[in-house]
Amino acid sequence: MKNDYYSNSKDYINRWVVSYADFVTMLLALFMVMYAISVQDSKELSNILKKTFQPQKAEISSTIKQKELIEESDKNEELYKILKEKFSNNTSLSVVKESRGTIIRINDTMLFDEGSAIIKSDAKYTLEKIASELKDLKNPIIIEGHTDSTPIQNDKFPSNWELSTARATNIIKYLTQQDLISPKRLSAVGYGEYVPIADNTQSSGRAKNRRVDIIVLSSK
Numbered sequence: 001m002k003n004d005y006y007s008n009s010k011d012y013i014n015r016w017v018v019s020y021a022d023f024v025t026m027l028l029a030l031f032m033v034m035y036a037i038s039v040q041d042s043k044e045l046s047n048i049l050k051k052t053f054q055p056q057k058a059e060i061s062s063t064i065k066q067k068e069l070i071e072e073s074d075k076n077e078e079l080y081k082i083l084k085e086k087f088s089n090n091t092s093l094s095v096v097k098e099s100r101g102t103i104i105r106i107n108d109t110m111l112f113d114e115g116s117a118i119i120k121s122d123a124k125y126t127l128e129k130i131a132s133e134l135k136d137l138k139n140p141i142i143i144e145g146h147t148d149s150t151p152i153q154n155d156k157f158p159s160n161w162e163l164s165t166a167r168a169t170n171i172i173k174y175l176t177q178q179d180l181i182s183p184k185r186l187s188a189v190g191y192g193e194y195v196p197i198a199d200n201t202q203s204s205g206r207a208k209n210r211r212v213d214i215i216v217l218s219s220k
Contacts, residue, residue: 076102076218079137086133093126101139101217104130108147108167108210115154117166119174127171131180134216141185143168144213148206149193165190167212 080097083104087093092110096103111123119127134141145164157163168188176183198205 079216083133086129090126099218101215104214104216106212106214107207108212109207111171111212112167115152115157115163117157117163117170119170124174127174128178128180130214131175131178134214135181137216139185139219140187140217141181142213142215142217143171143186143188144195144215145188145190146195146197146209146211146213147193148209149196149200150206159192161190161192163190164192171212171214 076097080095080102083102084095087095087104092107094105096105106126110126111119113120145166145168147160147164149160152158152160152163154163157166165188168190172183172186172188175181175186193200193209196205196209197211198208200206200209
């Protein structure tokens, strides 16, 4: 009888607990729905922000890179013009502009005797003058030795490869011993007859191929 009274009587004083429990349950369900919606919105917002800003970042990066390339191109052009003007009167020397940098091209007869890697005394003044123009730059410099295709007949150098390498190395040795250019910026390469700039079947072409290239690399 006692249990029936509490379960059915209209006078039961704690009846409000049932309604309160229902209300709390509904609030919990509401908050869960709101949370789910907010999480979904945040994901969508995140995706929108990524789509919006990522291309812009790539565009900015591309613009900066393009600006750097333009500035680098301007520097190379300026160096080319300066060297071209400085050595315009020297018939044994030419200045060439390439994508890798500026090339000071020297005829081998001005620098060396035939079949020799010893720098002529008169050529040292020209090397010093070139070095004075390049000393304050930070760009790396490559000294390349080249020959024509005529096989060398010399006990000291078994091939044109050894001769071209020895010539490039001796120029670096002179520049560093005289403290004209930092050795950290210099490297030597010997190509022998394998990188011609003219036809080796003609004497005029062979004369052009026998050369030393001093290459001021672009910083990029």
